[in-house]
Structure formats: structure tokens, C-alpha cells
Amino acid sequence: MTAEPPFDVPTPEEQERMVEALLFASPEPLPTAKLAERLPPGCDPRAALARLQRLYEGRGVNLVRSGGAWAFRTAPDLRFLLSREVVETRKLSRAGIETLAIVAYHGPVTRTEIEEIRGVSVSKGTLDQLLELGWVRLGRRRETPGRPATYVTTDAFLDHFALESAADLPSLADLRAAGFLGEPTVQENLPLPDPEP
Template sequence: MNMVDAKRVLETALMCAQQPLPLKNMRELFAEAIGVDSIKHMLEDLRNDWAGRGMELVSVATGWRFQSRPEMREYLDRLHPEKPPKYTRATLETLAIIAYRQPVTRGDMEDIRGVTISSLLIKQLEDRGWVEVIGHREAPGRPALFATTKQFLDDFGLGSLDQLPLLDHPAQAGDAFGHLASAMKEPTIATISMPAVDDAGPQMTMSLDAQVTPEPEMGPPHE
């Protein structure tokens, strides 16, 4: 198979894949007759071929995928009008703290936010596939240590945690929340739907512009 035909096969596979396609699977397309370097070269060619179009080829944590560009959102929404997902500020701040300070315990999160964090909130982040327990701290009670997952990176359009915006003051939960919210990208975030957890006041709507409605806080965390 010549490289022109191979590139056509690769493009087709990427367009038809419902999940990001890793390099290992790409090699299987060609019975491993084409090496990784050649595949990477074809990927770069495809990325350039699609420059300026409504779709783009991007690399995320678990592989490569085609996705719509953010500026297409306005038009695509007309075909599938849905209400934007709603999250509480507590949910997003907690997720941001885990993303920037991992591995962290629930107690660490409460110390940073200054309020008690609902167990249901943590469970919903786990159910969404964004966070997981990766171990336990050697301390009284052996509290669970939480970290983000590859699913989190895929859903937020990130190839690795290194792509999270840098924080001037990592210890400040508010800064972490704002930066994480700004990292939300098309298209996956548009399809995410998580029931809000009312542990810190009224719900808010989370859009790609990362607009946040302030909400009252709960009291200090439990001792």
C-alpha cells in the first residue's frame, strides 16, 4: 500500500471512530506494516489538510480524534438544541482542586475550599469518570487519595495535565476553578451532562465561556 492510500485509510478510520484512536490501533489498520513514525507523519499531514475547515484533528490523552471547531458550536446547536449542562460551583472547584493539586484527600479539598465537601459530589465525579482513587495516605484513617483520569483529559480536550493553564497561586481554589473552567473545550464538553449536587447553594449554568454565578458557601469543614 502506498502512502497516499494509507493516509486515506487512516483518515477514514479516524472519521468513523467513536472514541479517540491510539497509535497502536492505527498500526493494526495496516497489519503493523507501517511504522509509528510514518503514521505520525500522516497524522500531521491530515491535521494540515483540515486546517481552516469546520473539523480539526486533535491529539488527546487516549489517542487522536476529529472534532468540530468551537466556532461551529453556534450552528450545530441548531440541529440539536439542548440546555447546557449545569454544575454547581462546588463541583467545578472540587474538580479543579483535584486536577491541579493531585493526589489529594477529601480533607485537603475541604481545607482549600474552606467548606465541607459532600460525599455525593465526589461520587458523581467518580461516576462521570473524571476522578478516581489511586491510593491511600498513610495517616489516621488512611484517607483516599484522588486524582484525575484519562477520561477527564479526553472530555476536556487535553493531551496531558501539562496542558492545564499555569496557576500563579496554585493554593487558591478560586484561581484553580477559573483556570480549569477556561480549559473546557469543544466538542465533548457540549455532550456532558451531570446532575448538580446541592452542597453549596443554587445551581449555575456552565457554558464554554465559563460564566459562573456566585453562590453562598457552607460553614467551615468538619474537624
């Protein structure tokens, strides 16, 4: 036999309002258990969620469940109203671009291998910036002495550059055709050996 709470349990309408307020104020989806913790004792968040979901059905925002958590989201057919293209300029240094290209084309690659390919040492800040952007992440450790960490590109890198997979990276011929690489030239005054007879 359960004891009655020492106060009146909020009505279903009040519980619905409380759940609605919690979900609107939360910066992230809330699981049912988290809602239950925040509500007064005796409340039924599942019933309130079901009523709210019906109430918001067909409106500009819908109550949706994602995994085990609940949140208000723009109705799928109205998302186009909220999309706005913003150009965010985050300039990578030349070292950052070179390092990113090496990781993309040669990954998984160790820091030492990056330095060997570039011909100069890689500063910690360069890799940190790529890690912070989410374009590069740590991969598996190599089964070599010292077990060095490797670096690989991420799904965020593929998404940013509109690539389905690393196999979609442009080849050297593609880069040259697009004007990113100049045609290979021979320096004018460079002494070249005579061909053998």
C-alpha cells in the first residue's frame, strides 16, 4: 500500500505545462528519467509527454523522441524556413593545409611520417587546430617501437568537403586540371645531363 503524498499532485494539465517548460528551456534533449527527477513527486512524465506529442502534432514544432530523450524540433516540412547559409572563415595556415592533406591522402599517418613527407617539423599547434576543428582525430597506435599514435580524417572532414569517403578525394591530375597545382616545369638554368647515346 503506497502512502499518499503530503500535498496535492499537480493535475495532468499542470504536469503537461511543467514538462513543456522543461523541454523548451533545456539546451539538449531530456530523457524521461531526467524529467521525472525535476517534476514534483507523483507526476507521470510519460503521460504528459504523450499528451504534448499529440498537442504539437501537425504544428510548426513537434515533440520528438531521439534515442531515449525528448525535444521540440522544427517540423520537417518547415526546416527550409530556418536554414541560413553563413560563411564562417577559419583560415588554416599553410602548414595546417599541408598537414591536413597529408593526413587525408596518407592516413592513418604518424606525426613523424607527416614530418618526413613535409620535410619540416610539425608544430603541436597545427595538429591541435585540426583536432579542434574536428577534421582530424587520433587513430590506432602503430605496432612499432614507442607505439606512436596515428592521425586520420573524420566524418566531419568528409562532410565539410562534401566527400562520401576518402576515395572521393581528387587525384593529382584533378587538382592540376582545376588549377590548384601548376604544370610541372623545369627550371630554365638547371643543368640537365645529356642523354646517353
